Amino acid sequence: MQPPVIHRASWVVPVSDPVIADGAVVADNDRIIAVGRFHEQCEIFPDAPIKDHGRSALIPALVNAHIHLELSHIPLPALHKKISGFTGWIETLLAMRAELGDTGHAAEEAAKQAMRRQHRLGVIALGDIGNTDMGAKLAGEFPGLILHFHEHLGRTTKTRRAILERVAAAPQDKLFTAHAPYSTHAELIRELKRRASALGHPFPIHVAESPSENEMLRRGSGELYTFLRKRGFIDDSYKPPAAIDNQGSVQYLHGLGALDKQTICVHCVHVTPGEAAILAETGAAICLCPGSNRYLRVGKAPAGLFLQNGLQPALGTDSMASNPELSLWREMNILRQDHPEINAADIFRMATLGGATALGIDAHYGSLARGKSARFLSIPLEKEMTDETMLFNLLTADKNIQPLWVIG
Ligand SMILES: [Zn+2]
Structure with missing residues (x-):
C-alpha cells in the first residue's frame, strides 16, 4: 500500500461539482479521498507526496x-x-x-x-x-x-x-x-x-x-x-x-x-x-x-x-x-x-x-468525488483558459484529445 498522493493540475473537473482552478485530487491507492483546491489539500495532507500534472485538466474517466x-x-x-x-x-x-x-x-x-x-x-x-x-x-x-x-x-x-x-x-x-x-x-x-x-x-x-x-x-x-x-x-x-x-x-x-x-x-x-x-x-x-x-x-x-x-x-x-x-x-x-x-x-x-x-455504477465512476475510483484522466491543455473555454476545448478536441490515465 502506498501513502495518499496529491494530484495537482491547473483544472479539476469533478462533474458533480463546479470546476476547480488550481485543483487537486487526493488518491489513496485506488480510491479518491478528497477533491478541492490544491493549497487546501496540502494543509489537510501535509505529508502526502505531490504529483503535479501541470497545465492539464483532471477529469473522471x-x-x-x-x-x-x-x-x-x-x-x-x-x-x-x-x-x-x-x-x-x-x-x-x-x-x-x-x-x-x-x-x-x-x-x-x-x-x-x-x-x-x-x-x-x-x-x-x-x-x-x-x-x-x-x-x-x-x-x-x-x-x-x-x-x-x-x-x-x-x-x-x-x-x-x-x-x-x-x-x-x-x-x-x-x-x-x-x-x-x-x-x-x-x-x-x-x-x-x-x-x-x-x-x-x-x-x-x-x-x-x-x-x-x-x-x-x-x-x-x-x-x-x-x-x-x-x-x-x-x-x-x-x-x-x-x-x-x-x-x-x-x-x-x-x-x-x-x-x-x-x-x-x-x-x-x-x-x-x-x-x-x-x-x-x-x-x-x-x-x-x-x-x-x-x-x-x-x-x-x-x-x-x-x-x-x-x-x-x-x-x-x-x-x-x-x-x-x-x-x-x-x-x-x-x-x-x-x-x-x-x-x-x-x-x-x-x-x-x-x-x-x-448503468448503476455511479458509486464508483462518473465523477471525481470522495470514495470513487482513482482511475481518472489527465488531459494536457495547450494554453491557459477560463473554466468555460476549457470545457469547450475538451468537447471540441475530438481527434486531438490525448487522455492520460492516472492510477492513483
Ligand atoms: Zn444499439
Missing part, C-alpha cells in the same frame, strides 16, 4: 453507455452498398452479419481492438449489447468494466417461449434485455423487464430511433411495418397498441410498465414533450447516440427538451455498423454541433456521470 462490441467486424454498410432509409440499413446489416458471421476469430479480434481503443480514449466502463455472449466472454480483457447485456427480440409466440425458457435457466447474474418495441413482442419486453427489475439489473432498450417506429405503433403502417411484414416477422394479427394516441415508443413502454429508474432508453430521437415528461416522472434513463443518428439520418434527439425536464442523458457510440468512429469525444463534439444551445458542462456530464448513473 468516461462511460460509454451503449456499444455493440460484437459488431466491431462489420464495416459500415454504406461503404459497401447504397442503403436507403432505416430499414435499408437493417436489411444490409442483417445480410452482412449472415455473410461475416457473429462469432469466430475475426469477430473477436475486432471486438478486442475496439475495447483497446475505448480504453485508449479514456473509457472506464461500457454498456455492451449483444445477441451473442462475446462481450461477456471478453470482459476480463478490458481494463475497466463491461456490463454485457444479452439482447433478445422476436414477435412470435414460439420465439417468445423459447427465449423465456432459456432466460429462466440462466444464472441470475446474467444480464438480459429486449431489442426494441418494433422488433420485440410486448409480452417478451414485459417478461425480460420483470426479471431485470426483480434482480436489480439495468434494462437498456432501443427506443424511438427512427420515425417509422412511432408510425408502426400509432397506425400499424409505414416503412418499418412494411419491412417486418415482408420478412414474416409480423403477421396479419398485428394491431397497433390502442393506448398510445399520438405519442410513440416511450408512451408504449410506459403502458407496458417497462419504464423505471433502471430502464435505459437508447436513442430517444423521436420523443414528444409529453413523453419527455413521462421519462422524467418514471426516472428512466436516456442514452443519446448522436454519431449513429447522424450516420443513419434518423434525426436529432431533443437533448434540450430532456435537460429542461431535469433528465441527465448518458452518451453512447453504438456500433461500427452505424458509426464511422467509436469515440465519446466525437459524440460530445457532434452533440455540441447539433445543439449549440446546450452548455459544455451538461454535455460533459453525459459522457461521464450520465452514463455511470444510467
